[in-house]
Amino acid sequence: MRILARFMLSASDLMHFPAPSVPEIAFLGRSNVGKSSVINALVGTKLARTSNTPGRTRSINFYEVRKAGQPTPEVLFADLPGYGYAKVSREISEDWARFVDPYLHQRSTLALCLALVDSNIPPQESDKQLVEFLAAKGRPHLLVATKCDRLSGNKLSQAMQTLKEAYKGTPIVAFSAKTGVGKDELWNQIRSVASKAQAS
Ligand SMILES: Nc1nc2c(ncn2[C@@H]2O[C@H](COP(=O)(O)OP(=O)(O)OP(=O)(O)O)[C@@H](O)[C@H]2O)c(=O)[nH]1
Numbered sequence: 403m404r405i406l407a408r409f410m411l412s413a414s415d416l417m418h419f420p421a422p423s424v425p426e427i428a429f430l431g432r433s434n435v436g437k438s439s440v441i442n443a444l445v446g447t448k449l450a451r452t453s454n455t456p457g458r459t460r461s462i463n464f465y466e467v468r469k470a471g472q473p474t475p476e477v478l479f480a481d482l483p484g485y486g487y488a489k490v491s492r493e494i495s496e497d498w499a500r501f502v503d504p505y506l507h508q509r510s511t512l513a514l515c516l517a518l519v520d521s522n523i524p525p526q527e528s529d530k531q532l533v534e535f536l537a538a539k540g541r542p543h544l545l546v547a548t549k550c551d552r553l554s555g556n557k558l559s560q561a562m563q564t565l566k567e568a569y570k571g572t573p574i575v576a577f578s579a580k581t582g583v584g585k586d587e588l589w590n591q592i593r594s595v596a597s598k599a600q601a602s
């Protein structure tokens with residue numbers, strides 16, 4: 403099935419978020435973890451800007467995603483600014499207080515938060531804080547272990563086991579934007595949550 407996706411708008415203020423409509427999927431994670439790359443892999447085009455420079459995405463970028471032939475979007479994707487990068491941490495915490503935190507607290511159509519963690523590095527305190535925050539707020543969420551193409555066989559199984567232990571009870575999808583591993587599984591999760599949200 404062909405996916406059509408388009409950039410809607412970039413918001414760094416509550417006032418500029420798009421009007422709530424279809425279920426929304428938020429992509430969260432440390433700077434450089436691969437949020438924009440996961441979005442691009444899911445939609446199959448270079449929609450979101452990716453970069454080697456951590457902290458590049460500094461606003462919430464909203465994308466409209468629809469199945470070809472359908473009149474209305476299926477979901478919105480929200481690419482959030484990254485956290486945890488020391489060099490720009492002051493600006494990022496200001497962004498967080500000004501519009502990311504309110505977004506996560508208040509957004510009525512937010513159906514699923516994808517907490518991206520790098521499968522190549524040990525569990526990070528900042529990621530744990532995010533997942534705890536989402537759990538405390540009752541926001542449905544799952545972990546996406548990114549860049550798993552960089553790990554082979556045993557190393558990948560070990561990394562996934564370590565993540566499972568660190569984030570007990572949170573579902574995890576191993577993902578690579580490079581090879582497409584995890585793409586179908588992640589779409590299934592997104593669609594399952596989105597159809598439930600739309601039915602309720
Ligand atoms: N090998 C590999 N590299 C990846 C993968 N996903 C992303 N990268 C690389 O990681 C870097 C960061 O990717 P982005 O998608 O820009 O990361 P981001 O989380 O959006 O970064 P910020 O917007 O700065 O927070 C880029 O150089 C990507 O090419 C992956 O699955 N495999």
Ligand SMILES: [Mg+2]
Nearest residue numbers: 437438451459
């Ligand atoms: Mg980005």
